Amino acid sequence: MSLSGCFEAPCEVASEPGSPPTPCLAPRPAADAGRTLDAGRTVDAGRAIDAGSDGGPRDAGVVIDVLDAGVRIVDLGLVVTDGGSSSELSFDVGPDDEGFQVELVSRSAGLLLLQVDALRSPTGTMLALGPAYQLHLSRSRPNVGAQAALVLESDDARREFVPGTWRFRVTASDENELPANALVSVRIFIKPRSPLGARQRLGLNLFFSGSAGLTAQSAPTQPRLQQALGEFRARYLDAGIELDTPRLLTLPPGFSTVTEYFELDAGPRIGRSAQELLRQSASAPPGMNIFFVESLVLDPRVPPGAILGVAGGLPGPTMTQGTPASGVIVLFDAARFVPRRPGDVDTLGNTLAHEVGHQLGLSHVFELSGDEDNLSDTAGQNEPRAEENLMAPFSGDKGSLTPLQATTLRRNPVVRP
Numbered sequence: 001m002s003l004s005g006c007f008e009a010p011c012e013v014a015s016e017p018g019s020p021p022t023p024c025l026a027p028r029p030a031a032d033a034g035r036t037l038d039a040g041r042t043v044d045a046g047r048a049i050d051a052g053s054d055g056g057p058r059d060a061g062v063v064i065d066v067l068d069a070g071v072r073i074v075d076l077g078l079v080v081t082d083g084g085s086s087s088e089l090s091f092d093v094g095p096d097d098e099g100f101q102v103e104l105v106s107r108s109a110g111l112l113l114l115q116v117d118a119l120r121s122p123t124g125t126m127l128a129l130g131p132a133y134q135l136h137l138s139r140s141r142p143n144v145g146a147q148a149a150l151v152l153e154s155d156d157a158r159r160e161f162v163p164g165t166w167r168f169r170v171t172a173s174d175e176n177e178l179p180a181n182a183l184v185s186v187r188i189f190i191k192p193r194s195p196l197g198a199r200q201r202l203g204l205n206l207f208f209s210g211s212a213g214l215t216a217q218s219a220p221t222q223p224r225l226q227q228a229l230g231e232f233r234a235r236y237l238d239a240g241i242e243l244d245t246p247r248l249l250t251l252p253p254g255f256s257t258v259t260e261y262f263e264l265d266a267g268p269r270i271g272r273s274a275q276e277l278l279r280q281s282a283s284a285p286p287g288m289n290i291f292f293v294e295s296l297v298l299d300p301r302v303p304p305g306a307i308l309g310v311a312g313g314l315p316g317p318t319m320t321q322g323t324p325a326s327g328v329i330v331l332f333d334a335a336r337f338v339p340r341r342p343g344d345v346d347t348l349g350n351t352l353a354h355e356v357g358h359q360l361g362l363s364h365v366f367e368l369s370g371d372e373d374n375l376s377d378t379a380g381q382n383e384p385r386a387e388e389n390l391m392a393p394f395s396g397d398k399g400s401l402t403p404l405q406a407t408t409l410r411r412n413p414v415v416r417p
């Protein structure tokens with residue numbers, strides 16, 4: 001069986017069959033990796049630029065738009081992090097809602113880590129506080145450039161999902177993890193409760209770089225891709241989510257090889273050239289973006305071909321296209337899949353399903369560090385059932401999802417009723 005290991009979400013690593021899996025050390029941003037998005041903008045510390053008040057709790061946001069699927073958008077505009085943190089922000093949810101996703105996009109220069117922090121329910125329960133997301137009742141992981149927090153992500157948090165005013169702060173830190181003043185776009189997508197058991201739908205945008213001859217033209221008849229998409233589709237149907245017929249999109253030249261990496265460090269961060277690739281989703285229609293590349297090297301210690309895929313975030317900003325975290329990248333290499341031993345299976349379908357699972361908000365069921373996800377119906381590290389789960393850190397040919405994992409996927413606002 002082909003082994004793959006994913007030691008630090010959202011990075012996937014495969015080893016040669018029979019050899020120990022290669023750890024994927026999540027990279028850190030290079031010091032010069034900053035990109036000016038909004039050159040020369042003076043950060044007006046401590047004050048929301050628009051739609052806000054000075055300091056203190058803000059009025060609940062105004063719903064600016066309602067999407068076809070009934071998802072409401074609350075736009076809090078541009079928010080400033082003064083000394084690393086914004087003032088408290090808030091918005092309201094109603095009795096017919098089942099969850100929401102907050103999406104942050106940096107409008108400042110440099111690679112900044114953003115986080116939806118100090119997230120409090122209407123009853124005052126603190127669901128996410130500080131960067132140690134493993135401790136959160138509903139995880140909110142810091143991410144570079146663009147971050148999303150899906151609420152609710154856990155059993156406990158689900159009990160806490162009550163109508164009323166939710167509050168949070170936006171925090172920002174620089175590549176040295178020091179508090180940073182930043183200008184951050186903040187939007188909240190509120191999803192109404194869907195009928196229990198009703199099938200939902202997910203749109204797919206497939207982006208082709210020409211890797212291994214795979215193009216938007218050849219994709220409909222490419223056997224390996226079609227088999228993988230069939231497996232991906234089956235995994236999600238099991239979770240009550242039907243995948244739409246994918247839209248096939250052609251990337252500009254130069255994206256078949258993602259080679260740039262950061263220095264080694266901990267944290268869910270991806271390379272800048274990968275970020276440039278994910279930004280190519282800017283004009284894509286709503287849906288999950290999947291980018292196929294031929295070479296994906298984000299860490300000099302991991303050999304070429306060893307990283308199978310990477311998600312832009314956990315969850316990623318699924319409702320905002322064109323950010324450096326708007327999608328997942330999956331390897332489709334020149335060697336194609338060649339079975340080497342009896343029982344070897346092509347994991348492309350599971351890789352697609354697994355990375356999209358991360359992007360929609362699923363953690364690994366366990367990490368080698370001993371951390372486990374927040375869902376009570378997923379198995380722990382030493383239980384055989386855990387390794388059969390789609391979100392096991394070592395993905396193989398199994399791909400089951402538990403009811404709470406399916407609920408988490410279906411709670412994401414990009415998944416439509």
Ligand SMILES: [Zn+2]
Pocket residue numbers: 006009010011012354358364393
């Ligand atoms: Zn993973």
